[in-house]
Amino acid sequence: xxEVKTKKKKSIIIFxxxxxxxxxxxLLYLNSGTENSNPEAEASLQxxxxxxxxxxxAFDYNxxxxxxxxFQEEGDESEKRxxxxxxxxxxxxxxxxxxxxxxxxxxxxxYACESPRTNKTVLEDFCDQLxxxxxxxxxxxxxxxxxxxxxxxMHVGSEVAVVCLGAIKDxxxxxxxxxxxxDSGKTIVEISFDQMNHFAGNMLELRNRDGNRA
Numbered sequence: 001x002x003e004v005k006t007k008k009k010k011s012i013i014i015f016x017x018x019x020x021x022x023x024x025x026x027l028l029y030l031n032s033g034t035e036n037s038n039p040e041a042e043a044s045l046q047x048x049x050x051x052x053x054x055x056x057x058a059f060d061y062n063x064x065x066x067x068x069x070x071f072q073e074e075g076d077e078s079e080k081r082x083x084x085x086x087x088x089x090x091x092x093x094x095x096x097x098x099x100x101x102x103x104x105x106x107x108x109x110x111y112a113c114e115s116p117r118t119n120k121t122v123l124e125d126f127c128d129q130l131x132x133x134x135x136x137x138x139x140x141x142x143x144x145x146x147x148x149x150x151x152x153x154m155h156v157g158s159e160v161a162v163v164c165l166g167a168i169k170d171x172x173x174x175x176x177x178x179x180x181x182x183d184s185g186k187t188i189v190e191i192s193f194d195q196m197n198h199f200a201g202n203m204l205e206l207r208n209r210d211g212n213r214a
Contacts, residue, residue, distance in 0.1 A: 104156045113147050153196050
């Protein structure tokens with residue numbers, strides 16, 4: 001009899017804990033939805049220029065990835081505009097919004113490794129409309145295959161630029177990239193092919209909540 005009562009109590013406790021977990025989860029979900037719909041929070045994320053990049057349908061990306069293929073430039077909300085570059089898709093040329101370019105936002109320089117995902121014509125249009133200077137080059141990996149995304153091989157931070165210069169085979173283009181980085185006052189940290197293959201070039205500079213670089 002006591003054993004039956006004990007089992008019954010355990011069942012009640014387990015049921016209560018499950019109900020409590022469901023309630024807590026529901027509250028967290030509702031709270032998250034409230035934060036996302038906060039107009040003030042949304043306003044803090046708005047930017048000046050939204051550039052609709054070419055949808056990467058040619059590379060079998062899913063819809064969620066394609067939605068993220070938009071470039072946004074920070075600035076004065078009063079000057080906000082939308083620049084649509086998606087018409088280039090009809091010509092079969094592309095410029096992906098994520099990874100296709102590595103941007104020095106302070107000095108307005110767009111570093112770009114030419115590939116099927118990074119077309120010179122679209123890049124130049126992007127730069128003309130956003131006030132960037134393009135630095136276009138060709139790069140390959142250790143096996144001679146084209147590097148499809150610029151952020152695979154380089155990163156530009158506020159003081160340091162990480163780049164696999166060995167991937168740029170043309171000496172003039174390699175010199176141009178080096179000069180552009182040095183002229184912008186940044187220190188070059190050169191990485192090898194092996195380091196690039198381990199994603200040493202694919203990084204972001206972070207800041208804490210006080211705005212200090214991590």
